[in-house]
Amino acid sequence: MIVRDYNEAVNSRRRIDSDGWHSVRLLLKDDGMGFSFHITTIHEGAELEMQYANHLESVYCISGEGDIEDCATGEIHQIRPGVIYALDKHDRHILRARKEMQMACVFNPPVTGREVHDETGAYPLEAEPV
Amino acid sequence: MIVRDYNEAVNSRRRIDSDGWHSVRLLLKDDGMGFSFHITTIHEGAELEMQYANHLESVYCISGEGDIEDCATGEIHQIRPGVIYALDKHDRHILRARKEMQMACVFNPPVTGREVHDETGAYPLEAEPV
Numbered sequence: 539m540i541v542r543d544y545n546e547a548v549n550s551r552r553r554i555d556s557d558g559w560h561s562v563r564l565l566l567k568d569d570g571m572g573f574s575f576h577i578t579t580i581h582e583g584a585e586l587e588m589q590y591a592n593h594l595e596s597v598y599c600i601s602g603e604g605d606i607e608d609c610a611t612g613e614i615h616q617i618r619p620g621v622i623y624a625l626d627k628h629d630r631h632i633l634r635a636r637k638e639m640q641m642a643c644v645f646n647p648p649v650t651g652r653e654v655h656d657e658t659g660a661y662p663l664e665a666e667p668v
Numbered sequence: 669m670i671v672r673d674y675n676e677a678v679n680s681r682r683r684i685d686s687d688g689w690h691s692v693r694l695l696l697k698d699d700g701m702g703f704s705f706h707i708t709t710i711h712e713g714a715e716l717e718m719q720y721a722n723h724l725e726s727v728y729c730i731s732g733e734g735d736i737e738d739c740a741t742g743e744i745h746q747i748r749p750g751v752i753y754a755l756d757k758h759d760r761h762i763l764r765a766r767k768e769m770q771m772a773c774v775f776n777p778p779v780t781g782r783e784v785h786d787e788t789g790a791y792p793l794e795a796e797p798v
Contacts, residue, residue, distance in 0.1 A: 571726055620707075
């Protein structure tokens with residue numbers, strides 16, 4: 539059994555910071571669960587265009603307020619606590635936070651923790667540290 | 669892109685009720701994500717002994733307070749918002765809620781939504797409706 543605490547992990551190497559967001563990776567590939575689990579904070583006012591070519595991701599809103607635009611259709615979905623979106627088609631999307639949002643994110647395949655978002659906003663599959 | 673809202677799903681067939689807990693399945697096997705995602709509420713005072721022989725599960729505490737006992741070691745871990753536990757060894761465990769707990773649960777392989785907990789507390793793999 540693995541037990542971890544966000545409140546400790548947020549001050550550890552499990553936290554990564556980027557423009558408009560930071561993320562705490564509570565479960566990674568090495569944990570052997572077959573998925574990774576991250577608590578990601580989208581900063582107030584952030585607008586992030588993203589597409590994960592190599593991963594499926596679901597995102598559940600714990601707190602905050604914003605919206606997500608599906609770039610394929612132009613449709614905009616409101617995000618508030620209790621809303622989940624799942625990028626089942628590697629959907630390109632734009633995420634906007636009107637108020638800081640805390641999100642529970644699941645990635646399949648699991649993130650290794652060594653990826654960086656590349657120029658398309660994607661995580662490369664099985665990236666190795668360089 | 670799939671978008672769902674817990675606040676609607678909680679009044680739908682996505683909700684299942686059992687002794688001491690209820691669960692809302694926001695993503696199931698049919699969604700094709702390779703995992704399922706549930707928001708599960710453990711009722712105040714509940715004490716649940718469980719073991720999933722056929723699934724790996726991670727559980728992140730969004731709200732509430734309780735503890736989890738690892739039956740293999742007797743160790744008891746406190747649960748409060750931000751704590752995650754992952755049953756990476758199909759661990760038999762006892763979950764106790766001192767205050768009602770809301771948990772974000774991920775199952776691999778994904779739950780189909782047709783399982784019932786059997787007499788060992790496990791979900792059978794690929795159960796079909798009877």
